[in-house]
Amino acid sequence: MNWHAVAAIYKFEMARTWRTIWQSIVSPVLSTSLYFVVFGTAIGSRISEVEGVSYGAFIVPGLIMLSVITQSITNAALGIYFPKFIGTIYELLSAPINVLEIVLGYVGAAATKAFLIGMIILGTSFLFVPMQIEYPLVMLLFLVLTCVSFSLMGFIIGIWAKNFEQLNLVPMLIVTPLIFLGGAFYSVSMLPDAWQVVTLFNPVVYLISGFRWAFFGLADVALGWSLLAILGFTMGCLLVIWRIFKTGWRIKS
Amino acid sequence: MISVRDLRKTYEGGMEALRGANLEIAEGEILALLGPNGAGKTTLISIICGLANITSGSVTVGGHDVIEDYREARRLIGLVPQEINLEPFERVKNTVALSRGLFGMSRDDAKVEDVLRKLSLWDKKDAQIRELSGGMRRRVLIAKALIHEPRVLFLDEPTAGVDVELRKDMWDVVRQLQADGVTIILTTHYIEEAEAIADRIGVINNGEILLVEETASLMRRMGSKEMTIELQAPLEAVPESLASYNLRQTGACTLIYAYDTAAERTGIARLLSDLSGAGLVLRDVQTRQSSLEDIFVSLVHQESPA
Ligand SMILES: Nc1ncnc2c1ncn2[C@@H]1O[C@H](COP(=O)(O)OP(=O)(O)OP(=O)(O)O)[C@@H](O)[C@H]1O
Ligand SMILES: [Mg+2]
Numbered sequence: 237m238n239w240h241a242v243a244a245i246y247k248f249e250m251a252r253t254w255r256t257i258w259q260s261i262v263s264p265v266l267s268t269s270l271y272f273v274v275f276g277t278a279i280g281s282r283i284s285e286v287e288g289v290s291y292g293a294f295i296v297p298g299l300i301m302l303s304v305i306t307q308s309i310t311n312a313a314l315g316i317y318f319p320k321f322i323g324t325i326y327e328l329l330s331a332p333i334n335v336l337e338i339v340l341g342y343v344g345a346a347a348t349k350a351f352l353i354g355m356i357i358l359g360t361s362f363l364f365v366p367m368q369i370e371y372p373l374v375m376l377l378f379l380v381l382t383c384v385s386f387s388l389m390g391f392i393i394g395i396w397a398k399n400f401e402q403l404n405l406v407p408m409l410i411v412t413p414l415i416f417l418g419g420a421f422y423s424v425s426m427l428p429d430a431w432q433v434v435t436l437f438n439p440v441v442y443l444i445s446g447f448r449w450a451f452f453g454l455a456d457v458a459l460g461w462s463l464l465a466i467l468g469f470t471m472g473c474l475l476v477i478w479r480i481f482k483t484g485w486r487i488k489s
Numbered sequence: 490m491i492s493v494r495d496l497r498k499t500y501e502g503g504m505e506a507l508r509g510a511n512l513e514i515a516e517g518e519i520l521a522l523l524g525p526n527g528a529g530k531t532t533l534i535s536i537i538c539g540l541a542n543i544t545s546g547s548v549t550v551g552g553h554d555v556i557e558d559y560r561e562a563r564r565l566i567g568l569v570p571q572e573i574n575l576e577p578f579e580r581v582k583n584t585v586a587l588s589r590g591l592f593g594m595s596r597d598d599a600k601v602e603d604v605l606r607k608l609s610l611w612d613k614k615d616a617q618i619r620e621l622s623g624g625m626r627r628r629v630l631i632a633k634a635l636i637h638e639p640r641v642l643f644l645d646e647p648t649a650g651v652d653v654e655l656r657k658d659m660w661d662v663v664r665q666l667q668a669d670g671v672t673i674i675l676t677t678h679y680i681e682e683a684e685a686i687a688d689r690i691g692v693i694n695n696g697e698i699l700l701v702e703e704t705a706s707l708m709r710r711m712g713s714k715e716m717t718i719e720l721q722a723p724l725e726a727v728p729e730s731l732a733s734y735n736l737r738q739t740g741a742c743t744l745i746y747a748y749d750t751a752a753e754r755t756g757i758a759r760l761l762s763d764l765s766g767a768g769l770v771l772r773d774v775q776t777r778q779s780s781l782e783d784i785f786v787s788l789v790h791q792e793s794p795a
Contacts, residue, residue, distance in 0.1 A: 238593040240594060241592070244591055245587075245591070247590075319576075322575075322577075323570075323572055324574045324575065326540055327588060329538075330539050331591035332561075332563040332592060333591060333593075334560075488540065488542050489500055489501065
């Protein structure tokens with residue numbers, strides 16, 4: 237393993253985050269606060285409780301997931317798209333490094349940033365709703381796995397994208413709807429039966445369900461399935477990335 | 490040091506950029522690759538450095554196959570690409586340090602300082618790339634390529650857009666590297682440069698390496714000379730009696746005679762006497778050694794009679 241290379245890429249990418257630290261922090265905090273005002277206060281005053289949890293608290297895990305997933309994807313996608321776009325990718329291709337090292341550096345940095353933002357949003361939530369986290373370690377595990385797997389997915393999107401429009405296409409057209417329909421702001425059990433079945437094909441449901449279980453001990457699907465789903469998703473992404481570098485698809489001519 | 494065997498490269502669109510290139514480069518030499526736009530110089534370098542896939546053939550660097558043993562092979566190589574690819578908001582010092590890390594070497598601030606000083610970039614170490622001039626950016630690329638102490642350095646048109654002063658500095662750096670035993674491959678369109686700095690010159694056109702030869706012997710072998718003859722009085726046409734000399738008339742009073750210095754008889758003496766026999770009076774005679782440029786142009790034309 238070329239650990240120096242992994243560290244070099246990771247530090248270089250993190251430096252970009254520190255350079256834009258204020259916009260990195262302020263915008264998620266602001267948008268989360270807005271969600272709290274709209275969903276928590278306005279709507280929450282009509283829906284008082286979901287399965288024994290106040291609506292304000294109930295949406296916290298979903299809100300965190302929403303931000304963490306979007307952040308992971310956009311950070312990782314931009315992280316690898318940018319070198320491709322301005323040409324500095326020549327350096328990665330000509331260096332004595334392998335796929336794993338490149339992925340560890342880029343995905344590691346993107347996931348770290350998303351994780352930090354997730355924690356910041358969690359902190360912000362405490363300002364709005366009193367809440368207790370039942371299983372903090374499971375919560376952290378889900379958060380980390382989500383950051384990593386969606387950063388991997390973002391990395392793939394970044395390699396696939398040929399322009400900035402495509403870079404935003406997948407997050408906007410696929411991921412955001414999946415999150416909104418994935419029970420971020422409601423419990424799946426609140427849906428009509430038929431829709432509950434359809435929902436089971438949405439991978440984000442498993443994530444949010446598991447994550448919410450860590451907070452309140454309630455879940456739409458069994459915890460085991462949640463873990464399995466996210467691990468499977470991670471492995472799938474890794475496989476795709478390995479293939480990409482093996483063939484040089486969209487990075488080598 | 491580098492061995493390219495039967496290398497072919499067909500790009501996705503069907504463009505055949507390399508058609509069976511063969512090349513052996515010895516350790517410590519400076520090889521200049523000359524060729525017109527689109528000849529395949531950058532493609533050749535890209536393949537050796539891992540930026541492009543091989544269609545068929547093989548390449549080894551320092552005995553390591555560039556695909557099978559890519560780690561060992563690439564560790565030996567420093568690449569200065571033709572395009573200036575740098576992140577505009579990055580600082581000089583950091584981007585150079587990144588390159589070192591990528592090549593698996595630990596951080597070494599003294600080495601960074603040393604390289605930046607050699608390239609007269611030390612006072613710009615904290616500047617952002619976007620604040621640098623084009624020539625400075627090119628030197629940053631060179632610094633990035635040298636920071637991991639490569640044994641082979643590729644310079645793809647390093648002097649494009651670089652002023653005379655800087656170009657001189659750059660060649661000083663190149664000579665210093667050669668003194669340290671580094672093998673250097675460069676491409677350039679400035680033919681005098683190749684002539685002045687390279688030990689050997691390779692000519693590439695249409696994806697084929699036409700020849701690789703020692704600079705001096707190439708100059709000698711191909712060394713044709715031209716004699717410019719200035720006449721006292723204007724001439725309507727070259728007289729019939731001089732037809733065998735293939736004289737070119739470039740002005741009313743100017744004739745050019747091309748001859749080969751390596752030939753047994755240059756024919757100069759006979760020409761001069763025939764000239765006076767035809768009643769022409771000379772005012773001045775000059776000879777000129779053909780430059781590498783002429784050699785190059787004649788080679789390329791032999792290859793593709795258009
Ligand atoms: N990525 C690519 N995809 C398709 N064709 C390419 C690609 N890169 C180069 N080519 C083609 O391959 C041929 C060789 O290009 P190359 O860049 O190797 O030339 P070069 O000798 O470096 O020229 P120059 O002196 O202009 O830099 C050209 O015809 C070019 O159009
Ligand atoms: Mg080129």
